[in-house]
Amino acid sequence: MQLEPGLFLFQSRLDAAAQRELWTECRALADGPAPRYPPTVRGGRKMSVGMLCLGRHWNALTYTYEERRSDFDGVMAPPIPERFVDLAAAAAADAGFVVRPDLCIMNYYTAESRMGVHQDKDERAETIAAGIPIVSISLGDAARFVIGGVTRKEPTRPLILRSGDVLVMGGPARLRFHGVTRILTGTAPHGTGPGRINLTFRKW
Ligand code: MD6
Ligand code: FE
Numbered sequence: 001m002q003l004e005p006g007l008f009l010f011q012s013r014l015d016a017a018a019q020r021e022l023w024t025e026c027r028a029l030a031d032g033p034a035p036r037y038p039p040t041v042r043g044g045r046k047m048s049v050g051m052l053c054l055g056r057h058w059n060a061l062t063y064t065y066e067e068r069r070s071d072f073d074g075v076m077a078p079p080i081p082e083r084f085v086d087l088a089a090a091a092a093a094d095a096g097f098v099v100r101p102d103l104c105i106m107n108y109y110t111a112e113s114r115m116g117v118h119q120d121k122d123e124r125a126e127t128i129a130a131g132i133p134i135v136s137i138s139l140g141d142a143a144r145f146v147i148g149g150v151t152r153k154e155p156t157r158p159l160i161l162r163s164g165d166v167l168v169m170g171g172p173a174r175l176r177f178h179g180v181t182r183i184l185t186g187t188a189p190h191g192t193g194p195g196r197i198n199l200t201f202r203k204w
Contacts, residue, residue, distance in 0.1 A: 006173030008095040014164040020191035054080040055103035088135040088201035095168040101201035109196040117179035133170025140193035
C-alpha cells in the first residue's frame with residue numbers, strides 16, 4: 001500500500017518459502033567468488049554492513065558505479081539473477097512504476113550493523129530526474145528503518161521492515177533521506193537469519 005506519495009510498503013509480499021529460498025541464494029552469492037565485504041567510505045570509516053553489488057558495483061570511495069570493484073579487489077560485479085529482477089520489477093509495477101532494474105546492492109547486517117541516514121543519488125541523473133524507483137527487499141531479522149524528507153533537517157518517521165517486506169521508493173519519494181537505526185535480533189523467520197539481508201534494486 002502507498003504510505004506517502006511515491007512510497008509504498010508491501011508487507012509479507014514474499015511468503016515463508018520464498019524468503020528461505022532467497023535467503024539461501026543470497027548467502028551463496030555473498031560467500032561466492034565475489035564475496036561480500038565491509039566497504040571503507042571516503043573519509044576512511046568502515047561501514048558496519050557487508051556489501052555485495054550485482055550487475056554494477058557501487059564504489060564507496062568515489063560514490064560512483066563501475067563494472068569492477070576497483071575500491072576493493074578488482075573483481076567484476078556478478079550478474080543479477082533474472083529471477084531477482086523479476087521480483088523487483090513486479091513489485092515496482094504494483095506501485096505503478098515501469099522499470100527493469102539493472103543493478104542490486106546486497107547489504108548484510110549483523111546485530112550491531114547500522115546504515116547512516118543517506119540519500120540514494122549516485123545513479124544516473126536521468127534516472128533520478130525521472131523518479132525511477134528503488135525497490136528494497138528485506139530478509140531475516142527485522143530492522144528499524146527511518147525515513148525523512150528530501151532535506152536532512154526534516155523529521156524522520158520510523159518503519160519496521162520485516163522479512164518478506166518490499167519497500168518501493170520512487171517518484172516524489174525517490175530522494176528522501178533514510179537509514180537503518182537498529183536490527184531486531186531474534187526475529188528472523190525459520191530458515192533465514194541470523195542477521196538481516198537487504199536487497200536494493202536500482203536502475204543505473
Ligand atoms: C536497508 N535500505 O533497508 C537500507 N535505499 O537496509 C536503503 O538504504 C534503501 O530501503 C533506497 C530505497 C529503499 C531502501
Ligand atoms: Fe538507501
